[in-house]
Amino acid sequence: MTTTLVTGIRSLVTNDPALGDGSPLGLIEDAALVVDQSGHIAWAGPAAAAPDADVRHDAGGRACVPGFVDSHSHLVFAGDRTAEFHARMSGRAYSAGGIRTTVAATRAASDDALEANLVHHLTEALRQGTTTFETKSGYGLTTEDEARALRIAARHTEEVTYLGAHIVSPDFADDPAGYVALVTGEMLDACAPYARWVDVFCEKGAFDGDQARAVLTAGKAKGLIPRVHANQLSYGPGVQLAVELDAASADHCTHLTDADVDALAHSSTVATLLPGAEFSTRAEWPDARRLLDAGATVALSTDCNPGSSYTSSMAFCIALAVRDMGMTPDEALWSATAGGAAALRRTDIGRLSPGARADFILLAAPSHVHLAYRPGVPLTSEVWREGRRAA
Numbered sequence: 001m002t003t004t005l006v007t008g009i010r011s012l013v014t015n016d017p018a019l020g021d022g023s024p025l026g027l028i029e030d031a032a033l034v035v036d037q038s039g040h041i042a043w044a045g046p047a048a049a050a051p052d053a054d055v056r057h058d059a060g061g062r063a064c065v066p067g068f069v070d071s072h073s074h075l076v077f078a079g080d081r082t083a084e085f086h087a088r089m090s091g092r093a094y095s096a097g098g099i100r101t102t103v104a105a106t107r108a109a110s111d112d113a114l115e116a117n118l119v120h121h122l123t124e125a126l127r128q129g130t131t132t133f134e135t136k137s138g139y140g141l142t143t144e145d146e147a148r149a150l151r152i153a154a155r156h157t158e159e160v161t162y163l164g165a166h167i168v169s170p171d172f173a174d175d176p177a178g179y180v181a182l183v184t185g186e187m188l189d190a191c192a193p194y195a196r197w198v199d200v201f202c203e204k205g206a207f208d209g210d211q212a213r214a215v216l217t218a219g220k221a222k223g224l225i226p227r228v229h230a231n232q233l234s235y236g237p238g239v240q241l242a243v244e245l246d247a248a249s250a251d252h253c254t255h256l257t258d259a260d261v262d263a264l265a266h267s268s269t270v271a272t273l274l275p276g277a278e279f280s281t282r283a284e285w286p287d288a289r290r291l292l293d294a295g296a297t298v299a300l301s302t303d304c305n306p307g308s309s310y311t312s313s314m315a316f317c318i319a320l321a322v323r324d325m326g327m328t329p330d331e332a333l334w335s336a337t338a339g340g341a342a343a344l345r346r347t348d349i350g351r352l353s354p355g356a357r358a359d360f361i362l363l364a365a366p367s368h369v370h371l372a373y374r375p376g377v378p379l380t381s382e383v384w385r386e387g388r389r390a391a
Contacts, residue, residue: 001037004387005053006064009033010366013065014044015338016353024338025330025368026353033064035358039387044353062381065333065368067131067359068314069340069350071159072227072251072272074305075121075135076114076149079105081307088281098307099139099167106139106149115152121304122156125312127391129380131359132340132349134159136199138166143187150194159344161197162188162224165215167206180211184218197248198224202238209237216245225345231255232277243267249299249343252277254286265294270343272299273335275320276309288335289326299339300332319375329372358387 012031014020020028032050034043043051084098106114118135125133135157137149146164153160164183172179188198198219202212206229216226226245230238232252239260242250250264251272264271273286291298300317303309311317314336321332341350348357362382363370370379383391 002054003037003042004035004055004057005032005050006035006057006059007032007047007050008059008061009047009064010059010061011063011368012044012352013063013333013337013368014353015066015334015351016044019044019353023330024334031064033352033358033360035387039358041352041354041356041358059362061366063363063365063367063370064352065361065363066337066350066352067361067383067385068129068336069299069344069346070125070130070133070301070304070312070314071249071299071340071343072274072301072303073133073135073312074138074163074303075118075133076137076153077102077106077139077306078109078113078117079306080310084307085280085310100170102139102306103141103170107142107145111148111152114149115155118152118156121312125304125314126383126385127380128313128315128378129361129383130312130314131383131385131390132159132344132346133157134161134197134344136161136163137191138163138199141166141169142171143182143190146187147190147194150191154194158196160195161199161227162191162195162219163199163201164188164191165200165207165212167201176211180207180214184214188218188222192219192222192224195224197227198222199227199229201229202236202241203229203233204236205233209241212238212241213245216241216247220245227251231260233283239263243269248345251301251303252286253291254278254284256287256290261290261294261296264291264296270297270299270339272301272343273321273325274301274303274309275317275325276311277303278324279320280309280311285324287326288321288331292327292331297339297342298331298335299343300335301340301343315371315379316375319372322372323375329369332372333368359385
């Protein structure tokens with residue numbers, strides 16, 4: 001292994017206020033990076049002060065930003081829901097019931113087919129700059145199918161989430177209490193060894209507050225850390241439950257009371273916003289400005305799934321957040337990198353300062369602002385993960 005000096009960086013986003021201009025982005029103009037033998041950042045600063053390294057790589061005047069951290073996705077699935085999307089865009093309202101379509105396709109798919117589909121989407125995301133991703137189960141809803149989904153996911157990421165409580169399984173349509181007992185008992189026992197996180201869709205049509213609490217507390221007892229699908233389709237108890245149980249994140253956060261916003265602002269629970277879902281369902285946008293002004297930590301993620309947000313593009317989500325959710329370009333990029341890292345309780349990613357993992361993107365642009373300024377344009381020029389070029 002050798003050290004690498006990346007020089008010729010027009011603007012470098014470090015996400016370390018102690019570096020560069022003192023802003024949350026820690027922006028350095030005319031910058032350089034040194035990557036050490038272990039694939040971590042050894043040095044970041046002005047190019048004129050850069051130390052020597054074994055190998056030089058010229059960024060050619062491009063901007064450099066941390067690799068995107070996609071902290072919420074659903075990538076172990078089969079089939080698609082094109083017909084549902086077409087119908088919805090033709091005037092039919094979205095509801096959580098569409099998940100059952102994917103459950104049927106996923107149960108019928110082989111392990112090889114599920115893994116091939118997962119790898120396809122991971123490769124697609126990597127080419128667009130996503131260097132860390134979380135993904136969930138939730139399309140099996142039997143003990144065997146949930147466990148195999150997590151087993152497959154765990155071969156590709158450390159950030160694996162048990163979401164047996166996505167919806168009540170069709171097999172338990174007349175016995176939701178029985179399904180909660182399965183999710184908190186036998187299914188949890190089978191799934192916990194492959195997961196880091198436990199999640200629940202706390203929403204009308206899915207799981208109410210008491211059911212969600214039972215799922216999350218059972219997961220915590222098995223050593224899993226809570227995350228919550230909270231307040232997406234309506235006002236509800238999800239955010240307050242997430243804060244009470246010290247969940248790493250409350251995800252969606254579309255319908256919030258003042259008390260919900262205050263609770264998030266005074267907790268370590270990150271508000272993870274998923275604008276792809278609102279785009280794909282023509283729903284009300286989350287109010288990022290309200291959360292940020294209150295002092296809450298905000299993350300952006302794709303929610304990539306075949307039903308309500310079939311996008312793997314973090315850049316697209318940044319553009320939506322700036323255009324429709326009240327975020328500045330700086331805030332949106334921070335939320336898609338350092339914010340995602342906070343939602344995963346990680347300090348080794350989402351920044352480009354000494355000690356961090358050398359996950360970064362060279363953009364075909366002189367500034368990170370182009371991510372929102374030029375929506376839909378493929379600006380990812382190079383992707384580096386753990387100090388090596390990956391795409």
